[in-house]
């Protein structure tokens with residue numbers, strides 16, 4: 001009887017392997033991480049570049065083309081950015097889309113440049129890669145679709161993310177040079193994020209927006225938890241803007257216009273610390289600009305009460321559930337008080 005079962009198990013496995021193959025089996029038990037990661041970024045959009053493979057081949061050096069459009073991998077410890085620590089930004093070597101900041105680069109020891117975070121949610125897209133009989137998350141440029149590397153989860157706290165990227169797919173620019181042409185990120189809380197996201201998305205020079213949670217302690221919070229007030233997060237909007245069209249100062253002035261910064265922990269009928277008014281600054285320059293405008297408006301006589309907007313350092317932004325992205329547009333009209 002035991003032998004019968006052994007034969008049955010071997011036969012079943014052979015049939016399964018024959019039908020689906022090892023990679024197919026991997027796919028069979030796969031839970032859909034890449035699509036979940038991509039859909040969680042539905043709030044931000046980026047201009048896509050569609051060029052033929054032949055066009056890319058003409059534009060790129062042979063080693064770049066091989067990695068970026070034929071999914072090759074450069075040899076470990078061979079890339080120019082593996083042991084490179086200058087301050088600046090890494091752009092896509094094919095299309096110039098911003099991908100990673102130097103401050104998120106860390107020494108992983110694997111032999112390839114390693115980053116713990118992407119430049120913005122719109123920087124990359126994720127694809128399932130079942131090559132070599134294992135499931136990995138392939139990371140591609142969010143604009144031109146070039147292969148960059150893979151995402152693993154053996155990186156540093158708090159996210160554990162490890163973007164393992166080919167040097168040849170990157171083009172580094174020093175901070176001062178990069179800043180002039182880069183989209184910039186602002187994180188703002190002005191009450192209910194449904195209305196705040198819509199109003200900020202309408203500002204000229206805003207490239208993309210995402211609704212989410214900032215300023216709290218709970219990792220990966222869900223809407224219900226944030227609404228309870230126990231996570232400490234504020235409903236926030238992460239804005240990517242083009243500094244060539246709108247300055248951070250102009251954006252902050254718009255932020256003050258779209259809500260009432262004198263209401264403490266509320267906006268109209270929306271009451272709670274999750275509706276507080278906050279500017280999460282990303283660097284000292286943003287902090288200085290925000291503080292100057294808050295002071296100027298406070299002295300302007302425009303408000304009868306004191307401005308209570310907090311200006312605090314940016315820590316993390318957790319993108320909210322897809323349901324909350326572009327909520328105002330999906331539901332064709334106002335849904336909250338701002």
Ligand code: FE
Nearest residue numbers: 092095141144
């Ligand atoms: Fe690209």
